[in-house]
Amino acid sequence: MSKIKTNLNLSKRIISQYELNADVTTVNNIGDSGFYNTLSNTIYLSETYNSYDEFLLTLLHEICHALDQKRLGKKFIKKYNQASQVATHYGLNAHDYNKWEIRAEKWAKKEYNSGKL
Numbered sequence: 001m002s003k004i005k006t007n008l009n010l011s012k013r014i015i016s017q018y019e020l021n022a023d024v025t026t027v028n029n030i031g032d033s034g035f036y037n038t039l040s041n042t043i044y045l046s047e048t049y050n051s052y053d054e055f056l057l058t059l060l061h062e063i064c065h066a067l068d069q070k071r072l073g074k075k076f077i078k079k080y081n082q083a084s085q086v087a088t089h090y091g092l093n094a095h096d097y098n099k100w101e102i103r104a105e106k107w108a109k110k111e112y113n114s115g116k117l
Contacts, residue, residue, distance in 0.1 A: 006048065018067060036065035057108050084098050
């Protein structure tokens with residue numbers, strides 16, 4: 001199966017729909033994922049994805065983190081780190097069981113299925 005290349009112009013348009021001024025760029029060798037950097041207000045996406053759906057869900061997931069940062073400011077990273085510590089305390093993966101990651105995943109799916117895009 002061939003991979004699709006990340007469309008940065010589309011990514012920027014979608015980000016602006018959520019009234020964010022976050023930057024977006026691609027990174028090689030991060031697998032089929034992405035991440036949001038709170039310090040630089042930048043969404044980093046993989047250069048390629050297995051499908052258009054995977055690309056959009058990843059972008060939306062990272063947009064959720066950017067929206068959390070916009071809403072909570074510096075408190076977001078503190079709360080995010082606390083949630084990672086709670087997961088680790090219970091012997092769980094700090095990322096996969098972080099309540100902010102779970103919330104972003106649910107939000108991304110809800111937005112994707114809403115038909116807004």
